Amino acid sequence: MTFFNDSRKTARRIYNKLHLNWLFNTSTFIGNLVIALIISYFFRKLGYGEAVDFVFFISILSIGLWVTEAIPPFAVGILIISILSFGFGTDYLLDTKFPVELFTGTWTSNVIWLLLGGFFLAEGMRIAGLDKALFRFTVRRFGNQEDKLLLGLMFTTALASMVMSNTATTAMMITSVLPLVHAIGKTSAFSKAILTGIPAAASVGGVGTIIGSTPNAIAVGALQEMGVYISFTDWMLIGFPMALILVYLFWYFLKSRLKLKGSSVNLDEILQTNVVVNSFKKKAVVVTVIVTIGMWLTEYFHGLPVAATSAIPILFLTVTQVIAAEHVRKLPWDTLMLVAGGLALGIAIVSVGLAEIVINQINALPISVILVAVIFSILGVLISNVMSNTAAASILVPLAVSLSAPFGITVPIIVALSCSCALLLPVSTPSNAIAYSTGMMEQKDFRRGGIFFIILAPIFAFASVMIWYFLAF
Template identity: 85%
Template sequence: MRFFNDSRKTARRMYKKLHLNWLFNTSTFIGNLFIALIISYFFRRLGYGEAVDFVFLVSILSVGLWVTEAIPPFAVGILIISLLSFGFGTDYLLETKFPVELFTGTWTSNVIWLLLGGFFLAEGMRIAGLDRALFRFTVERFGNQEDKLLLGLMFTTAIASMVMSNTATTAMMITSVLPLVHTIGKSSPFSKAILTGIPAAASVGGVGTIIGSTPNAIAVGALQEVGIYISFTDWMAIGFPMVIILVYMFWYFLKSRLKLGEVRLNLDEILQPNQNTDKFKRRAVMITVSVTIIMWLTEYFHGLPVAATSAIPILFLTITQVIRAEHVRKLPWDTLMLVAGGLALGIAIVKVGLAEIVINEINALPISVLFVTIIFSVLAVLVSNVMSNTAAASILVPLAASLALPFGITGPIIVALSCSCAVLLPVSTPANAIAYSTGMMEQKDFRQGGIFFIILAPIFAFGTVMLWYLIAF
């Protein structure tokens, strides 16, 4: 037995020494391409057209590459944009044409700018030592036991996400815990727990208010068009209980799965204020953070788009010399490539009509409206894992609003709530992308949490909304 163990160790050393990882990655990539071609071959026989078939192929290949990690996730994002630009922007492959800027333009989307602004805020907080201050605040309220501290971080994140961007909330919270993560190491179960729990809490927390997540506003707008007005407090009556219950259940899930107990963390060194921090920089960052958050919170009143508001930290922190060129070079630009690719895929799915085809097929099924609504909620969380939740809600909410009553009222809300609970992949939500950008997480670390919400989110969304409908109407 010892001989075989030594043989395996020797084989692993030789494998690494010969740099044969590229062989495994290449074979995995070819395998994903082969599987995608086979699935697309059978899909093509349905006769939806070459444009739909091509986007379906790109979707299957992309999901396979994201799951198997044959190439880095950011490379998948670039591949998506390249394939879509080649397919729809040239005469070599498809007759259907779209402007190449439709796909490459995702680099200028609001999500990308919001991410970039969040990265600047996070880097500024790190430089000024405010990340440690935020972490100290949480520890003072919840203590230094692993399980209680995790609960505090998740609830703090969820509540903040109800009134500000999920992306910005995640950026600040992740920044505040990074000193601890670096201290205990990325292999620690507690590191995995907080880097999984914080982005999930941010995404789920967004369902608590109308302004917490874009799908919420889409649902409210769709209902207003048919004469149904949902007030701010009405939505909170639906969303807030769902946030509290789901975040608590996911905390318990992480605590049990990762075996987090009442271990007390030694946080003395991390909680010590940084005496070397420049006071001017601290003030500059605090003012910048305050102004940026206020602008995000009051977008409804001043009407400035997120892209414009996100320029505030980029401008202020560079003018005050808090962030210099060397800091900018270290920002996680690969995360922006990943998100841009996911946005481009979502645009293509909408433009060629692939998403509408799926929905129409579901509507044609010989089942009751009740089951169609349940299918909508499940489909919402599944589709949002591989495309923008805003795009998914834009497709599904109007279709759900066309259902017979009472599901014409409850359906759009159920879909919106489900869309915000997609956390299976780094590309599923910008919050996940931020956690992944730390370099302390692997794609597989998101899977169990993603499956958790795929199962429970539609159930809670359906149950909560239907209970609200029975009471309100």
């Protein structure tokens, strides 16, 4: 047995030393391509036409690449736009033609600009030290009792993730609490609660605003293409209460399940850490955050689209030199590439009629449309546990928009909300991965939270969206 173990270790070292990861990725990519071609060959026999067959092939290939990560998710987004432009914009493959701008134009979508504005706000907060100041405020405000401190950390994380990326918020909060976690030990129930509660609050809190989670932006973008405009305030009416309620319920679940009591914890090491903040930059960021979010929330009154007001943080934070060129280069541009590709795929699925074909087949089943909506919400959270929630939303949202009214409006939003609540595995979200990377968590520690949200997230998403729809329309 020792011989075989040593052989495997030696083989692994040789594999890494020779940098053969490219060989694995290449073979995986080719395998996905072959599988997509085989499935598309049988689909072609149904006789829906070359344009539908072509988009179906791209969809299957994209799903495979997103699941296996043979290439990075953002590269899949670029590949989608490239293949669609080549297929529908030239005479080499298809007789059916669409303007190339239909697919490349997703880069100019309101959603892209809204996300970019959010990225600038998050980076400005980080540079000015407001993220750490927010954590220190939480500790001082909620005290040092285990249950109350956990509630404060989770609510702070949830609120921060509504304007910052979930990943950045989790990294900020986990880094801040690590001294405390190391002090009380990995076997402590409070350590488990913190390292489970913070990533969950970051992911679930992200459903509170359009910029809080990428699936939200995908749903808004897809609905916009269908002529349905969801404002920043509209989304908050749906997502904000749902986020806070789910975070509170999960806190209560952790408190009860891990038997947290009112025991006090020593926070001296955290509170004595000095946070050096440039006063001018701090004021500039605070003013920018207030003005930008204020403009987003009052869109109904001034009528300026979010794409226009998203220029406020980009302009203010660069003019005041809070954000410089080197900071801009570090922004998550890969997320924008992935979103643009997902939107392009959704446009193609709808434009060639593939979404209508799928929905017609679903409608032919002996089940009600309400049950179909419930199935979509469950699929959203289940699929997102094993692949990127952005990729899952890119697949499900274009299909959901083709449902009959009112579900063509509500189900895409339900799917987006559900996709952001996948927390079963360490790889389900980057937030989980950050907590797992501390070495203080085991894979099984995520199960309680994952199962909790698999059950409750679709229920709350469905109820929240349907209540909003009937009140708003």
